[in-house]
Amino acid sequence: MTKIWVATRKGTFRVEQQGGSWTATLAGHAGTGVNYVARDPSSGRLWALLGHGHWGAKLSVSDDGGASWRDNAAQVKFPDGARYIGQDMFEDAASDFGVGWRVVTRKATLQKLWTIAFGADGTIWIGTIPGGLFSSRDGGASFELNRALWNHESRGGDLFEGDGTGETKWFGTPASEGGEFAPGIHSIVVDPRDPRRVLIAISTAGVLETRDGGQTWRSRNRGMTMDHSPEPEAEWGHDPHVIDLCSSNPDHVWQQNHAGVFYSTDGAERWRKVSVPDVGVHFGFPVSADDKDGRVAWLVPGRADSQRMAIDGGLFVARTDDGGSTWRQLRKGLPQTGAWDIVYRHALDNRDDLVVFGSTTGNLYLSEDRGETWTTVSHNLPPIYSVRVG
Amino acid sequence: MIQVHLTRHLFAFFPQLEGRVLEVEAASVAGAVAELERLAPGIGFYICDERGRLRPHVNLFIGNAMVKDRRTLSDAVAPGDKLSILQALSGG
Numbered sequence: 001m002t003k004i005w006v007a008t009r010k011g012t013f014r015v016e017q018q019g020g021s022w023t024a025t026l027a028g029h030a031g032t033g034v035n036y037v038a039r040d041p042s043s044g045r046l047w048a049l050l051g052h053g054h055w056g057a058k059l060s061v062s063d064d065g066g067a068s069w070r071d072n073a074a075q076v077k078f079p080d081g082a083r084y085i086g087q088d089m090f091e092d093a094a095s096d097f098g099v100g101w102r103v104v105t106r107k108a109t110l111q112k113l114w115t116i117a118f119g120a121d122g123t124i125w126i127g128t129i130p131g132g133l134f135s136s137r138d139g140g141a142s143f144e145l146n147r148a149l150w151n152h153e154s155r156g157g158d159l160f161e162g163d164g165t166g167e168t169k170w171f172g173t174p175a176s177e178g179g180e181f182a183p184g185i186h187s188i189v190v191d192p193r194d195p196r197r198v199l200i201a202i203s204t205a206g207v208l209e210t211r212d213g214g215q216t217w218r219s220r221n222r223g224m225t226m227d228h229s230p231e232p233e234a235e236w237g238h239d240p241h242v243i244d245l246c247s248s249n250p251d252h253v254w255q256q257n258h259a260g261v262f263y264s265t266d267g268a269e270r271w272r273k274v275s276v277p278d279v280g281v282h283f284g285f286p287v288s289a290d291d292k293d294g295r296v297a298w299l300v301p302g303r304a305d306s307q308r309m310a311i312d313g314g315l316f317v318a319r320t321d322d323g324g325s326t327w328r329q330l331r332k333g334l335p336q337t338g339a340w341d342i343v344y345r346h347a348l349d350n351r352d353d354l355v356v357f358g359s360t361t362g363n364l365y366l367s368e369d370r371g372e373t374w375t376t377v378s379h380n381l382p383p384i385y386s387v388r389v390g
Numbered sequence: 391m392i393q394v395h396l397t398r399h400l401f402a403f404f405p406q407l408e409g410r411v412l413e414v415e416a417a418s419v420a421g422a423v424a425e426l427e428r429l430a431p432g433i434g435f436y437i438c439d440e441r442g443r444l445r446p447h448v449n450l451f452i453g454n455a456m457v458k459d460r461r462t463l464s465d466a467v468a469p470g471d472k473l474s475i476l477q478a479l480s481g482g
Contacts, residue, residue: 054447054477055403055436071403071432077440109439178446 004349004356004389005046005066006364007034010382012048014066015356015364022366022377027066033177036346036386040118043139047072049113049126051177057113057128061140074142076126076134078108082145083159084130085168086182103166105159108132111178115346117188119195123213127185129176131155133200135214146214154205154219154236169236173203186345187243191250199243199253199268206238207255207268223271227259242345243268244289244297252294252323256287256345258305263324265294274324280311281318281327286348286357295323298350298371300343300357308342315339317348317355317371333374334365346386358384391415392422392467395474404430419450420463422473437475438463447478 004015006024012034014027033051040047046062048069059072083105092100112129119125124136126143133146151157157164172181187201196213199220206221225232226239239258246252255262260275260282275282280301290296299318303311310316314336316329341359348357355371358364362384364377394412401408407430414425420442427434438444443461450457451474457465467473 052436054399054445056439056445058435073431075432075435077435080441107441109441109443 002351002354002389003039003065004366004387005037005039006358006381006384007037007048007346007386007388008358008362008382008384009033012037012066012069013381015366015377022375024364024378024381028062028069029060034385035113036115036388038116038118038386038388039390040124041390042118042120042122045140047116047124047140049116051112053177057110057177059113059126059140072140074136074140076110076113076128076132076143078110078132079145081160082108082132082150084108084150084182085156085159085164085166086130086180087172105163111176111180111182112184114175114184114186115188117190117198119190119198120192121195123190123195125188125190125198127188127200129173129184130180130182131170131185131202131205133185133188133214148210148215149200149208149217152208152217169205170202171204171237175203187240189243189245189253191245192247193250197267199245201240201243201255203241204239205236207240207243209268220268221271222269223264223273224257224262225259225273241285242287244287246289246294246296247291249292249294252289254287254289254297256284256299258283261287261299261324263297265323272324274320276324276327279318279327279329280316283308284343285345286343288348288350288355291351293321296321297324298348298355299327300348302342309340310342313338313340315341315359315365317357317367317374319371330367330371330374332372333367333376344385346388347384349387349389351389354389356387356389358387360384391469392471392473394422394426395472397476399477400433400436400475403436404433406430407433416467418463419452419457419459419465419467419473422467423463449476449478450474451476 006013011029013024036049048060050058062069087101115127117125126134134143154169156168170183173184191197208217209220241256243255251267253264262271263274284301315334316331318327341361356366360383362381391413416422
């Protein structure tokens, strides 16, 4: 039976059909911030990425479908000597803003567990703030920082061994739980054909790809544009909000970016902007690619970065069936007045004809006909961070 | 031996410690946390980050005095001391 895992600010919820209707049940971590919950298809184990606030970020696992949870014996930790280039704010009377920024090199400690992905070879990948990618090749018995990415030239080189170049092209996101403006890895997509090929996306840097299981990485930002930047086509500095690929046609990759919606048909070698602002398709956080047809994707648009709310108080999902040439607004069953929801980057998912999303207002909506009509699962969940089918 | 008093919130994650008188042999706060880790594997990473620094919203007291060295927990403890591990009242 299909299950949907919903990660919220106050716990993990399981959604399944009970007596003909979809019902959300508290499945663990009551009172704790949960950034992401997903099931490893090869082991069946559930993984929850927790943010305890006082007690830090923790990995929690369940082997009984969410009936019981325990902290994973191996936690994600930055190794001794891991440093990164960041920025510190300081008082600056000469600045119009009263503050200035200075570049600093600081020791890395885990601030946030943000996303998890599973390769067909059993590799578990975890993306964190500040910008660390960790992997486990022993089923989660140990996690190792990917040093090739951590030491990437775009990030200032190897700070384990020295001071590197002193310059980073990775900027920050306010999504860290420590309040620091540090880069974060929120998207990891593993090619189902070849688990050594992995795409990741970083706020704020862009997309990178490995084809050798993480030994080498290169940027994948050709065709991307930043309307807000003096150098719109720069290699780095992009703000992907999330990326997703079509599992049966993995060269079809979708990206909801701060600066619009982008689509690639060649495995992210080159991106093409497919925003259509006239139908409200431009800004937003999530995108979900269809499993079978690479031309099909769903979005939940919001009104520009200046508002980040549903457009004009009417919530809709947008779907394209033709690679972004045209988009349909799917509104049937969704509130069309007084709705100001925003949907976070991991809070939309699909499988077969099922499409489901949740908002920070605690609303969870579900469609069993690819978005044509919607039903409400709940109006009363805590703020929703992630929704995953599986 | 020093006696360790934990905020009850930690018992949610380490129920094996609830209701016990926690006494450990240690000469410093760091040593006491290491002993706690032996009793309840994983608890050290709740109290400190991976560099051994006290987490920002966690406070430690020896008796009524707040621990001074939050970076390496080098404050000395003596037999009979009571070490309290508390969380700041914050959040929502």
